[in-house]
Amino acid sequence: DTEVTQTPKHLVMGMTNKKSLKCEQHMGHRAMYWYKQKAKKPPELMFVYSYEKLSINESVPSRFSPECPNSSLLNLHLHALQPEDSALYLCASSQTDRGGEQFFGPGTRLTVL
Amino acid sequence: QQQVKQSPQSLIVQKGGISIINCAYENTAFDYFPWYQQFPGKGPALLIAIRPDVSEKKEGRFTISFNKSAKQFSLHIMDSQPGDSATYFCAASIRGGYNKLIFGAGTRLAVHP
Numbered sequence: 438d439t440e441v442t443q444t445p446k447h448l449v450m451g452m453t454n455k456k457s458l459k460c461e462q463h464m465g466h467r468a469m470y471w472y473k474q475k476a477k478k479p480p481e482l483m484f485v486y487s488y489e490k491l492s493i494n495e496s497v498p499s500r501f502s503p504e505c506p507n508s509s510l511l512n513l514h515l516h517a518l519q520p521e522d523s524a525l526y527l528c529a530s531s532q533t534d535r536g537g538e539q540f541f542g543p544g545t546r547l548t549v550l
Numbered sequence: 551q552q553q554v555k556q557s558p559q560s561l562i563v564q565k566g567g568i569s570i571i572n573c574a575y576e577n578t579a580f581d582y583f584p585w586y587q588q589f590p591g592k593g594p595a596l597l598i599a600i601r602p603d604v605s606e607k608k609e610g611r612f613t614i615s616f617n618k619s620a621k622q623f624s625l626h627i628m629d630s631q632p633g634d635s636a637t638y639f640c641a642a643s644i645r646g647g648y649n650k651l652i653f654g655a656g657t658r659l660a661v662h663p
Binding site for chain 1: 591643653655
């Protein structure tokens, strides 16, 4: 199984809502990533988790809160988002964070009204 | 120094032709250079990757050429097909550097029948 799954596929939320994005992989990977991708731009790294610990936070606003409950699961909790946060949110995983192929999920298309 | 510059921004090729996308980097610590293919509304998928100890890598119709001294690498798509129409991103990372991918800006390829 070389798949990274993400739910939901689409999410529309108001600026006062709290929602969560979910990512799952069953490849035994120990590194997981959140990326944000705006239209016609490359993915931008937000967070890196290695062995369920946060390794990198790319100065992401606190309205985005990541969580890694176990080695297969990665969540992104959203609260008080702004319309400019509307984007495709991508999850990826790799064997470790020391190098190698990153497998991306299909993404969650987020719209903030 | 952390940038990866990608060109062209967009490319139109006739079916059966060769598509060529170029990338350049400055940081000589980069040691892993993947190419990702992304279709609209989907996550990026790894196409092919190379390390600096080889000058060329071929997988089917896709070839990476790597010029270490010039700090440049390119993707060649032979016998381009309409199904190859997608956005292509080059990227670079440093082994041991939390596997952080630095992406190029992307090239939108359209292959016309």
